[in-house]
Amino acid sequence: MIYDMHAPESIWTEFAGNSCCEPSSLHFKEHISGKTLLITGAGGSIGSGFARFADTCDVESVVLLDSNKQSLLALERSLDSSSKKTHVSVLGNICDSVWLRELFALYHPQIILHAAACKHVPLMELNPLAAASNNVLGTYVLLQSAAEYGAEQLIMVSTDKAVLPASVMGATKRLAELLLLAHPEKALQRKAVRLGNVLGSSGSVGPLFLKQIMEGGPVTVTHPHARRYFLTINHAVTLLLTALSPQYESGILIPDLGPARTVEELARYLIAATAREQQKIEIIYTGLRPGDKCEELLSSSRESVLTQDDDLFSIVRPGGLPPNLHAIVEQITLSVQQGDLRLLLESICEAVPEYRPGRVLRQILENKNQLESLK
Numbered sequence: 001m002i003y004d005m006h007a008p009e010s011i012w013t014e015f016a017g018n019s020c021c022e023p024s025s026l027h028f029k030e031h032i033s034g035k036t037l038l039i040t041g042a043g044g045s046i047g048s049g050f051a052r053f054a055d056t057c058d059v060e061s062v063v064l065l066d067s068n069k070q071s072l073l074a075l076e077r078s079l080d081s082s083s084k085k086t087h088v089s090v091l092g093n094i095c096d097s098v099w100l101r102e103l104f105a106l107y108h109p110q111i112i113l114h115a116a117a118c119k120h121v122p123l124m125e126l127n128p129l130a131a132a133s134n135n136v137l138g139t140y141v142l143l144q145s146a147a148e149y150g151a152e153q154l155i156m157v158s159t160d161k162a163v164l165p166a167s168v169m170g171a172t173k174r175l176a177e178l179l180l181l182a183h184p185e186k187a188l189q190r191k192a193v194r195l196g197n198v199l200g201s202s203g204s205v206g207p208l209f210l211k212q213i214m215e216g217g218p219v220t221v222t223h224p225h226a227r228r229y230f231l232t233i234n235h236a237v238t239l240l241l242t243a244l245s246p247q248y249e250s251g252i253l254i255p256d257l258g259p260a261r262t263v264e265e266l267a268r269y270l271i272a273a274t275a276r277e278q279q280k281i282e283i284i285y286t287g288l289r290p291g292d293k294c295e296e297l298l299s300s301s302r303e304s305v306l307t308q309d310d311d312l313f314s315i316v317r318p319g320g321l322p323p324n325l326h327a328i329v330e331q332i333t334l335s336v337q338q339g340d341l342r343l344l345l346e347s348i349c350e351a352v353p354e355y356r357p358g359r360v361l362r363q364i365l366e367n368k369n370q371l372e373s374l375k
Contacts, residue, residue, distance in 0.1 A: 012199035012206065012232045015269050017258065029057045031244040038063045038109035040094055040142065041116030043071025045201035046157055048078070049237040050113050055079050061086035063107050066116070067093050094138035104149040112146055113240060114139065114156040117173065120203050121161065121291040124169040125360045132344055133336045135172035140179050140329050147185035155243050156180055158192040158252065160229055160296040164354050167291030171348050171355040177252055178351060179329070182321045190250045191243050194298055196229025196257050198236050205263060209270045217281040219267045222288050227260040227295045242312050252316035254298045254305065290360040302354065322351050341365055
């Protein structure tokens, strides 16, 4: 039996069933060969995986961008120091439009993998301005810079939580999708790939379960019926590389991730795979967290989805986009600058009418209103 919270990729692959999804094929390499790449959120799990694959390819250079110094250093140390390729590690924030344009002017990246995101659902319910700043405004600035400096492709990591969002994280990622679809620069290929829960990634539930098992339990599952789509980091990187193919036009790509599985299934699988002999690990249910849904979807009945036989992706056909999207971005910019939560939520709801703020956000807003009334 394994007993290690730092589990190998194989333990996640066995559960997710993505054993054939290793990003090693030569036809993936030709998509980025000779190109200059920019990876935002490079220090994260998906960004790091993409960077390590790029390190095996004949790329011109790779710009590794992250706002977290420790993550960036860890990635730098994991890459092949003897490689002739140029790895440029850049510590910075994609929301800084002036700085980002200088970065584009200096390196002229042709392919951008946009993996930078505020993704932790309950934490973003408590920090909605940060979620909007990074997920919406950062994406907007990145699109503007990419178009201005002649980038060829921008691949954005999206999420199933953007579908009929119940959280501010999901709503801001949905708004990022809309910005990507609405951008007027046709020469820039813009694709969003909706992923599910990436097993083993930083902040995901798998490593938490392993830690709880190592400590003897209990393992905390939010709800017995909570269901998620699961995939490995290698599978995620493979999907993003596949999205670079010219056969896919600008739009939202939905991968076939198989059926959703319960979070409890993952917990029981990890207990069976990693617990010591004779060790009994209890599972307890803690209730859905703020912003959580019981079941995630990769598409909704509001969307027109074109399914293609023998293809990794289904395609979401763009529907009606908000006509005043630019004005909404300006409102969100103002709300972030002024710390105006009411304006922020009104702006997001205008762009994403299927979203309604949850209990925690409504309580924060009510508390702010009460404080203001006392001034």
